[in-house]
Amino acid sequence: MPGIAAGLPPxxxxxxxxxxxxxxxxxxxxxxxxxxARRGNIFSAAGMVVAVGVTVLWFEIISPIVLFxxxxxxxxxxxxxxxxxxxxxxxQLVGLFNGFGGGASALVAGAELVDLFGPSGPTVxxxxxxxxxxxxxxxxxxxxxxxxxxxxxxxxYVEDPIHYPGExxxxxxxxxxxxxxxxxxxxxxxxSVLSAATWVPSYWVLVxxxxxxxxxxxxxxxxxxxxxVIALLNACSGLxxxxxxFALxxxxxxxxxxxxxxxxxxxxxxxxxxxxRTLTNVLFGGYSADEPSxxxxxxxxxxxxxxxxxxxxxxxDVARRVVIVPGYGMAVGKAQHAVAELAALLxxxxxxxxxxxxPVAGRMPGHMNVxxxxxxxxxxxxxxxEAVNPMFSQTDVVIVTGANDVVNPSALSETxxxxxxxxVLHVWDAQTxxxxxxxxxxxxAGIPNPLFTYDNTYMLxxxxxxxxxxxxxxxxxxxx
Amino acid sequence: MGVVENLTLFVLAAFVGYEVITxxxxxxxxxxxxxxxxxxxxxxxxxxVVAGAGQSTLATVxxxxxxxxxxxxxxxxxxVSHRMLRRFRGRED
Numbered sequence: 384m385p386g387i388a389a390g391l392p393p394x395x396x397x398x399x400x401x402x403x404x405x406x407x408x409x410x411x412x413x414x415x416x417x418x419x420a421r422r423g424n425i426f427s428a429a430g431m432v433v434a435v436g437v438t439v440l441w442f443e444i445i446s447p448i449v450l451f452x453x454x455x456x457x458x459x460x461x462x463x464x465x466x467x468x469x470x471x472x473x474x475q476l477v478g479l480f481n482g483f484g485g486g487a488s489a490l491v492a493g494a495e496l497v498d499l500f501g502p503s504g505p506t507v508x509x510x511x512x513x514x515x516x517x518x519x520x521x522x523x524x525x526x527x528x529x530x531x532x533x534x535x536x537x538x539x540y541v542e543d544p545i546h547y548p549g550e551x552x553x554x555x556x557x558x559x560x561x562x563x564x565x566x567x568x569x570x571x572x573x574x575s576v577l578s579a580a581t582w583v584p585s586y587w588v589l590v591x592x593x594x595x596x597x598x599x600x601x602x603x604x605x606x607x608x609x610x611x612v613i614a615l616l617n618a619c620s621g622l623x624x625x626x627x628x629f630a631l632x633x634x635x636x637x638x639x640x641x642x643x644x645x646x647x648x649x650x651x652x653x654x655x656x657x658x659x660r661t662l663t664n665v666l667f668g669g670y671s672a673d674e675p676s677x678x679x680x681x682x683x684x685x686x687x688x689x690x691x692x693x694x695x696x697x698x699x700d701v702a703r704r705v706v707i708v709p710g711y712g713m714a715v716g717k718a719q720h721a722v723a724e725l726a727a728l729l730x731x732x733x734x735x736x737x738x739x740x741x742p743v744a745g746r747m748p749g750h751m752n753v754x755x756x757x758x759x760x761x762x763x764x765x766x767x768x769e770a771v772n773p774m775f776s777q778t779d780v781v782i783v784t785g786a787n788d789v790v791n792p793s794a795l796s797e798t799x800x801x802x803x804x805x806x807v808l809h810v811w812d813a814q815t816x817x818x819x820x821x822x823x824x825x826x827x828a829g830i831p832n833p834l835f836t837y838d839n840t841y842m843l844x845x846x847x848x849x850x851x852x853x854x855x856x857x858x859x860x861x862x863x
Numbered sequence: 864m865g866v867v868e869n870l871t872l873f874v875l876a877a878f879v880g881y882e883v884i885t886x887x888x889x890x891x892x893x894x895x896x897x898x899x900x901x902x903x904x905x906x907x908x909x910x911x912v913v914a915g916a917g918q919s920t921l922a923t924v925x926x927x928x929x930x931x932x933x934x935x936x937x938x939x940x941x942x943v944s945h946r947m948l949r950r951f952r953g954r955e956d
Contacts, residue, residue: 407902408879414895415886421948424898428941431905435937438908444915446923453914453927457934464935465942476943477897480936484903487910487933494913494925511866617896620903620936627909629869637869638876639905645880646899650892742889749892756950763954767889 406430485526515629517565524593607827618647696857712785716847723758787826901940907933
């Protein structure tokens with residue numbers, strides 16, 4: 384089946400790709416406001432339809448059945464996953480999709496090499512193509528396997544970070560192997576004994592090394608660092624596509640891939656800044672390495688006051704401004720609907736309610752916002768850290784639910800603390816702070832939280848959803 | 864196109880990306896990730912070419928797998944973003 388549009392001048396294809404690139408950029412521009420964001424997503428999808436549609440029509444398709452079978456199977460899997468997955472499982476789904484993009488890029492570059500060096504192809508490939516293919520294989524392999532491990536961690540299969548002696552040396556070794564295979568591919572020196580077709584095996588050696596590297600990189604990383612990992616893998620999936628664009632000499636792949644790469648990298652750095660850690664520290668360090676083990680419970684004995692839903696309801700009764708600080712615990716307890724119901728009740732009684740959302744709360748950037756939006760919290764109520772911090776001194780009650788490290792005052796005072804310098808929510812400036820938590824156990828950073836001992840802090844022990852539902856019931860009782 | 868033209872595109876796209884993405888509020892960072900994720904499925908057009916025009920069986924098989932993965936990425940990514948963005952409502956909506 385020859386390309387239907389093959390009669391058109393070659394510029395037509397490039398122009399269609401330009402149109403697709405414009406639609407992508409315009410779509411992203413619309414994402415700058417929640418009101419226009421949905422339209423932006425549709426613009427972006429339209430760009431994809433243009434790019435893929437034109438490509439299908441343009442190129443000679445020797446095996447249309449293979450192509451359309453692939454498109455159908457992919458579309459079926461994609462829509463099934465997107466429609467059936469629970470909102471609380473969103474981080475792992477996003478992680479999984481990242482991996483597919485990276486994996487597809489690595490396969491495309493491999494297939495391109497196979498074709499290029501095939502029986503009818505040239506014996507010497509252009510250096511640009513092999514270099515770009517090597518970059519694609521490296522980034523794509525890391526992205527695919529790294530994402531699978533990340534998704535597995537978020538799903539709860541391999542929750543704990545796994546550390547072992549010499550882990551960084553092992554990572555370096557596989558990275559070295561990947562680079563070596565890449566050099567062999569580019570210079571086309573024979574390193575393989577398996578086949579006369581040396582360039583192709585060296586590409587697969589590269590992909591295999593990158594795959595193992597991807598697994599090794601993500602395995603030691605703990606759950607609360609997942610926002611960084613997800614953002615970084617997002618960047619990688621884009622960069623892999625851009626590298627494929629260099630290998631195939633395709634403009635829209637380069638533009639679109641680079642946009643995604645830029646987006647993922649920006650998010651990665653925002654996430655790192657929000658924890659006051661460097662990317663190297665997140666990837667190769669981890670909290671546990673440089674932390675002395677002390678008696679965590681020490682500071683709490685005799686200094687912690689607990690409260691009950693009835694008492695909190697009384698406090699809320701006289702409050703005029705309430706700030707709710709959600710954390711990963713809210714997601715785990717699926718408490719977002721109860722929290723939103725409480726917020727709506729308070730609003731109905733003329734209490735101002737603001738959600739103070741820390742950038743790294745949850746398991747991916749913006750995780751809390753998606754959960755709250757799903758529970759019908761209007762986006763105007765969600766405030767970022769910089770916006771909400773000055774408000775605490777004029778706030779009557781703060782309710783912290785399922786968050787710990789992001790409201791830890793030792794980030795400001797103790798320079799020896801593992802979270803020193805991390806921007807935190809200054810909840811203690813409020814009149815009263817209610818902390819809803821299952822127990823006094825430390826958060827991800829493994830350190831005690833002095834906030835729990837403050838004079839204006841009361842602990843509301845219990846599961847997030849149960850505690851919030853109890854608050855709703857009590858508050859309804861007082862406002863009958 | 865030559866390498867230099869491709870590099871030019873790469874650098875300019877990076878600047879455009881930086882300018883646009885830094886203006887996106889933290890509230891929308893999850894839909895941003897899933898939306899850009901779908902865009903990275905643009906590698907699908909590379910897969911289409913190799914799957915449809917593969918000269919060898921190996922290239923066709925690789926192309927087929929790549930088409931499946933990239934399509935999953937594209938369709939799933941856009942649908943999931945749409946599903947999330949549909950829930951973002953203002954007080955007036």
